Amino acid sequence: MLLATPDAQAENCRLSLSQSHIDYGAIRRDAVVENVAVVLATRTFNLTVLCVEPAAMALRFVAVPADGQGFRFGREGRLRLRLKHAQVDGRAVGWASAQAPDESAKGQLLPGQALVARAAGAPVAGRRLTAQVDIDTELPFDALMVRGEAQLEGRGSFELVSQAVPPSQ
Template identity: 45%
Template structure:
């Protein structure tokens, strides 16, 4: 995955922020033949204008959505992780102090709605893709096999008051990649 970028200018000037996601597939027994892709590898937050005031809390840059697709030649268990630098237990590093969270929504396996759960704890359902965790596709409460998987990836990026109050042009970056976990 390529960097999340944010050039910022002097207080009161324009700032630019973006999250760059690139789906890269790790070589592995079950994943070697599967293809993983994103509809848009760059999430661009556009130009930002600082009002010169610093916020006391983190500020959301808003939520952006891209589409994640996995295509395999044969039926396989789909299990995914995001390999990025952790910022905390919930999200990934964006710049020095900032972070972004990833959530998979509306998952489909071979065109049918499915559930997502933590690989080693199927009781923990949901699409939050946290550092160090793997999501597996479930149907009827069990890991499901299929040839195609798709989901919307919601990217929610947060900036600290220090990132907002910069005076000179600044670039913030974060990176990582989606990986298909063999044998899910």
């Protein structure tokens, strides 16, 4: 699975990932209990944003949506991304949807939505954002019903949606 091009830039900030590819390896259907869905092990990596000037921190993940709750993995699978343990300039922050700023987003990146770093109910600006990204992937069992080897992949990228903050703030 391809997540992003390392060191993507937006305005005065640079976004980087500890891993740009996640590999689940070979998934054998004989090793999976027949069920409605096959849940793959959670994968974790780190995301860092460094800015020259303080910036409001907001992120989105851009990929083909599977539904309103996740992104496409293969033809029928879904992956979900969650931001955890986020800090801006060493201060713990939570997340709110840019589309509904009064609601906590609990760090889940949803199709078509951006998450804004917040503390004490207000957006947070800073020079350094760090967060852990957890990816949970599931496939319908019948996606493993292939005669030979089949490659399943998902592609997407993180985008930093931030603006420099005027020096007076």
